[in-house]
Amino acid sequence: MPTVLLVEDDETLRQTLRYTLERAGYQVDVVADGTEALRRVQTNAPDLVILDVMLPGLDGFEVCRVLRRSSTVPILMLTARDDEVDRVLGLELGADDYVTKPFSMRELVARVKALLRRREMLAAELRPTEGEAExxxxxxxxxxxxxxxxxxxxxxxxxxxxxxxxxxxxxxxxxxxxxxxxxxxxxxxxxxxxxxxxxxxxxxxxxxxxxxxxxxxxxxxxxxxxxxxxxxxxxxxxxxxx
Missing domain, CATH: 1.10.10.10 (Winged helix-like DNA-binding domain superfamily/Winged helix DNA-binding domain)
Structure with missing residues (x-):
């Protein structure tokens, strides 16, 4: 069962997302701030991180920046504004994808599935074939x-x-x-x-x-x-x- 680390400070949304992801078959670990998110990635090694931009303390951009220094875990960012600057900044910092609030739970789960599926497929696709140099x-x-x-x-x-x-x-x-x-x-x-x-x-x-x-x-x-x-x-x- 893939593990998703959900980093969201809004309790209502956090519980809704947790329920949705668990029903979709994921094990969900939840935290409400950026500092704790960094610690959980180190200790629990999740398969994917869903990361809100607006967090107390370290915001989502800074968390993404720090994670990318040492981790290739897929990162899906949640942004509260339909602001191209926010979206582009997240991608430039190393996020793999984003969704803009408000979003449908169906779309969120689809994006999570896509990122996890692609992670597995790429490992096979990028592996050198027989006779091919690494x-x-x-x-x-x-x-x-x-x-x-x-x-x-x-x-x-x-x-x-x-x-x-x-x-x-x-x-x-x-x-x-x-x-x-x-x-x-x-x-x-x-x-x-x-x-x-x-x-x-x-x-x-x-x-x-x-x-x-x-x-x-x-x-x-x-x-x-x-x-x-x-x-x-x-x-x-x-x-x-x-």
């Missing part, structure tokens, strides 16, 4: 699939968990156009609940970290109206970063 060398990039580490021009690049998953998937399908729906399904596990803004933020993060000039990307190309493609010629036509 490291993918692609021009100036070296991707260590097993260790989940990336280097560019010999310098290690710190990627967030979902950024790594997205990069590995795109590079393994280099030269092919991957639609937004395909990427959301493959990397996030969505089936009808995907948010293309989530994908766009992670693409932007990869470009900022890996492109010689993020404004004119040579690695991850946008195919307007369709999705994204890793340039198959990147391996032979890419200058070193300054």
């Amino acid at each position: 490291r993918i060398v692609f021009g100036p990039l070296v991707i260590d699939v097993a260790a989940r580490r990336v280097w560019r021009d010999g310098q290690e690049v710190a990627l967030k968990p979902r950024e790594f998953d997205l990069l590995a998937y795109l590079v393994r399908h280099r030269g092919r156009v991957c639609s937004a729906e395909q990427l959301l399904r493959a990397v996030w596990g969505y089936h009808g609940y995907g948010d293309t803004r989530t994908l766009a933020v992670h693409i932007h993060g990869l470009r900022e970290k890996l492109e010689a000039d993020p404004r004119h990307p040579q690695l991850i190309e946008t195919v307007r109206g369709v999705g994204y493609r890793v340039n198959a010629d990147f391996a032979s036509a890419t200058p070193a970063r300054s």
Whole structure:
């Protein structure tokens, strides 16, 4: 039974969410503040964290920032405002997904299922196949699939968990156009609940970290109206970063 750590200071919502998640088949651990949330992640190692942005003491953004220093646990953030700045900030800090209050319990459970399902599937998909090296060398990039580490021009690049998953998937399908729906399904596990803004933020993060000039990307190309493609010629036509 997967374990979900629910971090929410509103008691009514906390109890409603706990009841809903337990009925959906999850074991739920609940806390009401950010400091206790960090401690529970260390001691209980949950399979997923549902994290409210507005918390007493450490807010959800800071909790997410601290967690991402040492943990790859999937994080689903709850934001009280339909504010793009809040959503983007959470994703940039390393959250895997978000829902905006008020939300339907059905959608929340669907997103939880998607994140947990994708975590299991990615472990299998990104495992090197028979005869395949554990490291993918692609021009100036070296991707260590097993260790989940990336280097560019010999310098290690710190990627967030979902950024790594997205990069590995795109590079393994280099030269092919991957639609937004395909990427959301493959990397996030969505089936009808995907948010293309989530994908766009992670693409932007990869470009900022890996492109010689993020404004004119040579690695991850946008195919307007369709999705994204890793340039198959990147391996032979890419200058070193300054």
